[in-house]
Amino acid sequence: MDSIFFYRNLEIVAPKDGHLQGVKIAIQPNISVAGWPTEAGSKALLNFKAIEDATIVQRLRQAGAFVCGSTHMSEFGFGLAGSKAGEALRRQAADVELVLDLMGESRLAALHAAACGFKPSYGLVSQFGLIGLIPSMECCGLLSRNLKNIREILQTIAGPDELDFSIPDEEIPNFSPQEIDPQKTTIGFITEPQNELSNDKEAIFRYSVDELKKAGFSLREMSLPDFSLFSLVHKIVGSVEASSCAGRYDSVRYGPRALGTKNWNDMYLLSRGAAFGLLLKSYLFQGAFFQFENYGAYENACRIRARLLTDMQLLLSQADFLVFPIDNGATSGASELLADTYNQFASTVFANVTGQPALYLPPVSGAAHLGFQLAGPRLSDARLLAVGEYLLNMRNGGK
């Protein structure tokens, strides 16, 4: 078995015109490329080959990029168990990786690869051809060592798609390079997420944020008392959506079908039972529980989600961007437990719940911290990336 790639593109692609010519992009097998095995990391899709190209793949190829293969991934992209996201960058097998971000996967994978990770605004990039699990939370994340790559790829893939009607009719950010004046840029610094960190991690985060101060940004301390609810809301709403959406993975038209059953009810039960892994199964059970046994909790979670969105907008009316710590959680190994998975992503889920863009910047090499996340209001993607580019530039002794 290939240690990074689930499927390698062996075709020799003739050089093509386009501003992404020569950029090597690794995807995951939940992004459709016609004819490629597209199992989304699940036995439920065993041997399924995509019929059509995802819109993003079609646009990347049109722009001259080389989609070099798909890497091993977690089941339906939920969490990072079994995933090799970031490995292709680490081992220089690709310039950019596309990783679906359901709860922060692209940002945490970037942390492991010591690269930049970006989750765009929800609804900015077409989801046509993406095999997801939590439709209202997930979107295609990008990993690269270099923010120019991410910016140029977004310029190529963002915007309306006649195959994805869920993209709202909004003005698309302009991803050309832009100037940042740190003196005129306020970055909010929320205290609550740090309460969730251990003392030493908190100190490390404060130290890492010093970089922003040194670069001349004005920092402003702010409060979001309900920060801890992001995880809870994601868990309830996400699991209900997943349980409903995963209904189509019935192992009947593709995937292994259980044999020798008496009737079709048994056939569905046994096939689905055999197809999903433990982590996913517990997630789907949890979703089914809220949907069928405790719908009130689901409705409350939806209401709290709306309130958190308003809280976040309020903060972003007082600051241009917000800085958040990132933490790869207390877990390692026991990734089949739902609670552990949510612990692992406690610092990143907020952006999936709100749909706002979030950028992970790795630490300066050699620094003893994990880096941090910057988040902005909806559709501030281009300016957020520009702030990131400004900071990376400073590190390289730039202006």
Added chain:
Amino acid sequence: MEFEAVIGLEIHVELNCTTKMFCDCPNRPGDDPNVNTCPTCLWFPGAMPRFSQEALEKASILCLGLSAELQPLSAFDQKVYYYPDLPKGFQLSQAHFPLACGGGIDITNEDGKTKRLRLHHIHMEEDVAKLVHEMEGRLPISLVDFNRAGSPLVEIVTEPDFRTPYEAMEFLKALRTQVRYVGSSECSMENGTMRVDANISIRPSGTNQMNTKVEVKNMNSIRHVGDAIAHEISRQSACMQAGETIILHTRLWDPDKKLTLPMRTKFEGPCVPDPKVPVIKLSPDWIEKMRSRLPEMPAARAERFVKQHGLTDEEANFLSSDPEVARFFEALIGQGIAPRTAMHWLITQLIPAVKDRQLDLSSSPVTPARFASLLRMLSQDEINANAAREVLVYLFDSDESPKKIVVARGFQQVSDPKALDGLIDKVLTAQPETVAKVRGGQDKAMGFLIGQVMKAAGGKANPKIIRELLVKKLSEIL
């Protein structure tokens, strides 16, 4: 104890859109199995629903036609259930925010009184695949046809305003007429474009109790809906008399045995909002645009026919129950034909003739202009009614104008007294006994004499003139 029934209906109407609701596949469920399919309506991984504007327009016009109020905001939900006709595990349906609320239909009850039967709401949903069970052979197999998967439907949910099978049947007839009028569906229970489920409970007459209801499905005609409701009322009444409790469940109507039988129901849970189909926001301007496309509805049209054209309620209702008939009638009026003549000849002659030939009024070669020209000759005494009926036959087989047919085939009516004089004399000479009877005051005998003269004139004489001449001659001889 006396019982009364409380009945509500849920009616699925398949919209006659050219494409399915969330993809561009043709909306033709009757084609060869699985030809009208794509990754979206087969719900392959990565496929996305793309909501059809045409479905929204047809559904909205239908709602307006039933006086329901279009909602400024509506949205699709995922209705989860597991069954092989729904391989994606959920059906897209508007459970929380329906397209329209309220509305209703007026019917005339058995006692002649008008009753308003109210609608609760109307929502859109996609149809599911069709299962075909092949029971013959050693191993029974079930086949799935996806031609129907994703076909656009609306579901009309009424208030529990119905008390009798008669009201349900009258309501469904009126509903069918109105939906056909707005052109959103063929609305036929026989071919499955209208499907009706009835919720029935009973309670002691005159009380306001809301008792446990039973749902009845599988009726293939409006008649069956009436029969099934009637059966269910007597079955439940017998249960109550016997002191049994009614439990919430679903029953299937068996049209052969004429009874309802309990069925196993699908597992269904609460609906979750679908994050991929955009929320539908209707502006007042858009709603007004749809309203302007609404034709005059049958009740309003019938009322106008009574007022404008002096028809009876029954005649006006008949003419306006089918939009094509109503349009044809108005076209005849527009051509200057008297309303009663137009109504009479349309109902008694043209419609049966069109039906015999298995045509529609709109596709028949007898256009309003040609039919009007025929009726004009009739009212101007150029031809008589016999001739008009015969010319009508020719109109179906030839492109020639009615005038030409009349002239070429000699259908003109003979009204010239000189031409009829000789014939009348001959008949009078040949029928002395009948003449005596007429003189004795027997009116029937007069009719016989007119018939004899008509026969001698080859059916082309003007009966009014014959009568006048006969009366004159018989009085002269006296």
